[in-house]
Amino acid sequence: MPKVFIAGPVSWNRLVQLDRLPEARPHTVFARGHRETVGGTSAGKALNLAKLGAQVTLRTVVGDDPAGREVVRVLAGAGIEVIAEVADTPTEQHLNLMDPHGGRLSVYLELPSLTQPRHDAAAWAAARAADAVVVDLADHARPFLAADAPIWCDLHDYDGAAEYHRDFLAAAAHVFLNDDAIGDPESFLTARVRAGAETAVATLGARGAMAATAAGIERVDAVEVAEIVDTNGAGDAFFAGFLVARLAGADVRAALHAGAEHAARCLASPDLA
Template sequence: MKGNLKKNFVCGGVSYNAIITLPDFFEPKPQTIHSCHYNETIGNTGAGKALALSKLGFHTTFHTLFGADEYTNKVKLYLNQPNLDVLYVIDPNGTERHLNILNSKGERISIFTNPSSENPLIEYKQYRKKIEASDYVVINISNYCRNFLPMCKELNKEVWTDLHDYDGSNSYHQDFIDASDYIFFSSENIKGYKSFMVQMIEVGKKLVVCTHGGNGATIYPKKKEWIYEPDLLDFALINSNGAGDSFFSGFLYAYSNGKIIQECMKFGAIAGALCVNSGELVSENLNKNILETNYLEYYQI
C-alpha cells in the first residue's frame, strides 16, 4: 500500500506543550487567575505538518529532534501513526517545550520554556536518499533545518516552507526564503504583506500564500492574480494551535491531486477549520474523505 502513496520529507520541530486557555489575555500586572482551561499535548510546526500530511494519505518521513528525557515518550505516542516514519536526533538540550497562552479569539502568546539546540550534531548526508525519493519536501524554519537546504538544491528538489510570523526583514528567515519554491507565511507581523508576495513571485517563486489568522488567506501565484479565501465559520473555535499547519497540509493535499489553485485554498480552509474545532495539534477527524465530503458540502452546493 505504501508504494502507491505520495511521499513527503518533512523536517522541523516537535515539542511538548503546556496550554492555558483564557477568555481574554490578562493585563500585565501582578494578579491571581483562579480559572482557566489547561492541557498538555504535542506541538510545533514540524509535527503539525507531518501529522496532518500523514492523515491525508501521504507516506511521510518526519525528521526532528528529541531529548533524552521523560517528554520524548509522550511525544512518540502522538507520532505513532500510520504512514508516518519518524527519524530523530537526540538533542542535548532536551525535548523542546512551550507554554502557550490562548484567548477566545484564537490569539496566542507562545513562550519557549525549553528551546531546541541551534546546531545539534547531525550527519545530514545520511538522509539524502529519503529526500531524493520524496515527491514533496517541506523544510520548516527550525534553525537546524536550514542545513538541509543545500542538499535539496543539489538534488534539484522543490522546497515548500512556512515562514510563520515573518516580519519582512528578519535575516533569520533569509536562507529559507532563498531556497524555497513555495512559501507560506502569516500577515500577523508584516506590514504590506502583498508587496512581499509580489516580490517573491518576481524572483521566481511558484506561489506565495499568506494566512490571516481567523480572517482567511490570500494567494499570489505565478499567474499574478490575487485570490482570497475566507475562513469557514461553521466550525466552533476550541483551540487555534496548529491551524496554519493544517491549512498548509490541506492545500498540499489538493495541489498534489491536481486541483486548481482556488480549490487548493478551499481544501486548506477546511483542514484549518477542522483543526480549530479540535483540542489537539491536528484534528482527530482529519482524513482525505472528510476533506472531500466537506468540500462538496460547502463549495459544491
Template sequence: MTAETDVLVLGGAGVDTIVHVPELPVPLADSHMIRPGIVTRAGQSGDFFALGTSALGLRTHHLDLIGDDHEGDLVRALHRDHGIALTAVPQPCGTKRAVNLVGPDGRRLSLYDATRWAETDRLPEETVRGLAAASRHAHVVITQPCDRALPVLRETGVTISTDLHDWDGANPYHEPFALAADLVFLSAAALPDPEATMRRITARGRARIVVATAGAEGAYLLADGELTHVPAAEPPAPVVDSNGAGDAFAAAFVHGWLGGEPAVHCARLGAVAGAHACTVPSTRVAAIGPEALRAGVTGRAPGTADGA
C-alpha cells in the same frame, strides 16, 4: 524509481503546555484560577503538518532532533499512535518545548524554550539526502537548524515548501527558507503590505506560489504573478483555538498540490482545513480527513453521494 514517501517533514517536533488564561494580555495579578486546566501534549508545527498530510492519505516521514527525555517520549508516542514514520536525531539539549497561553477567543501567545537547541546543531546530511531522495516533496519548518538542510534538499531535486509563520518581511532569519522553497506559506499578521512581501519572495527566490493567510479574512494566493483573494471557510463547529490552523492550511494545500489540483482549489482546501483546526481544543491533536475536507469544499455533508 517510485518514491517511498510523499512528504518529508523537517523540523518542528516538540511539546506544548497549554494554559488557558482569562484574556490576552494576561491581567497582572498574584494568581489566576485556570480552567479547563493545564495540559502538556506533543504537537508543534512540524508535528501538526505531518498529522495533517498523514490524515489526508499522504505517506509522511518526519525528521527532527529529539531529546532522550519525557518530552521526546511524548513526541515518539504521538507519531507511533498516528502511524507516522519518525527519524529522531539525538538532541543533547532536549526536545523542543513551549508554553501556549490561550485566551477565551482562541488566540494564543507562545513562549518557546530557547535552551533546547545549540548553534552547532545539524541534521545529518546523509540522512537528509537519503530521505529526500525517497520522497516526492519536502516541507521545511523554520526551526533551527533546518536552514542548513536546504542546500542538500535542493541538490536532490525534491520540491520544497515552508511556512514563515508571522514573518515581518524583514527578519533575516526567515530569508533562506523564503528564497529556497517552491511553495511558501506565511501569515499576514505582521506584514504592513502582504502583497509587496509576497511579490518580493517570488522576485528574489524560487517560489511561484506564495500564500498569505489572514485568519477570518481568508487568504491571499500569489500564483504565476496573479494575486487572488480566497475567502475563509465556515468553521464546522464553534471556534475554540487557532493553534495549528496555519499548519492544517499548509498540509491540505500541499495535499491538493501534489494531486495536481489548481492553486486556487488548493487554497480552498487549505481554508477548510484551517477552519476545522480552529474547532479543535488546544489540548488535543486532530486533523481533518479526506471526506470531511471534500465536504467542506463542496458544501455537502460528509457521506453524501454526488448528485444527492
C-alpha cells in the same frame, strides 16, 4: 499517496485556557482548563499531512527525556516515519496561554541544540524520494534547504526583514506566512513570485487567504467555524490541505479552498490534526 519529507521542530506543550490573555502587570488569574500534548510546527504539519493521506517522513530533534519519547510515540502512532536526532539538551517545550477568541501567547521553556547528527544518510534518502520537501524554521533544519525537490517553507509571522528567515525565503519554491506582521501581504507575495517563487501564500485569519503565482492573485474566504475549540495547529492544517491538494493536481484556487476547509476542521478540534 504523495511522499512528503519534513525537517523541523517538534515540542511537548502545556496548553492553558484563560478567559483572556494576561495584562502586563502583577496579578493572579485562574485557568479555565489545561492539558499537555504534542506541539511544534513540524509535528502539526506531519500529523495533518498523514491525516490527509500523505506518506510522511519527519526528521526532527528531541532530547533523551520522557517528553521526547512521548512526542516520538505519538507521531509514530499516527503512521509517520520519524527520524529523531537525539540531543544532549531537553526536548523543546512550550507553555501556550490561549483565550476563547483565538488569542495565544507561546512561551519557550526549552529549546534543544543539536551538535552531532547521526542519521543524515536516512534523512537525505527520504528527502530525495519525496514529492515535496518541507523545511521549517529551525537551525537544525537549515541543511535541507539544499534538497533537490521543490522546497516548501512556512515563515509564520515573518515581518519582511528578519535576518533569521532569509535563507528559508531564498530557497523556497512555495512560501507561506500569516499576515500578523507583514503589513502589505499582497505586495510581499507578488514580490516573491517575481523573485522566482512558484507560489506565495498568506493566511489572513478570519478574512481567508490569498496566493500569488505568475498568473496573478487568488483569494478565498475563511470557512466558518461554529465554535473555535483550539487554534493550535490551524496554520499547519491549512498548509497541509493546500500542499496535498496541489500534489493531487488541484489549481491554486482549489488548493486554497482545501487549505481553508482543513484549517476549519482543526479549529473545531482540540488536537493538532
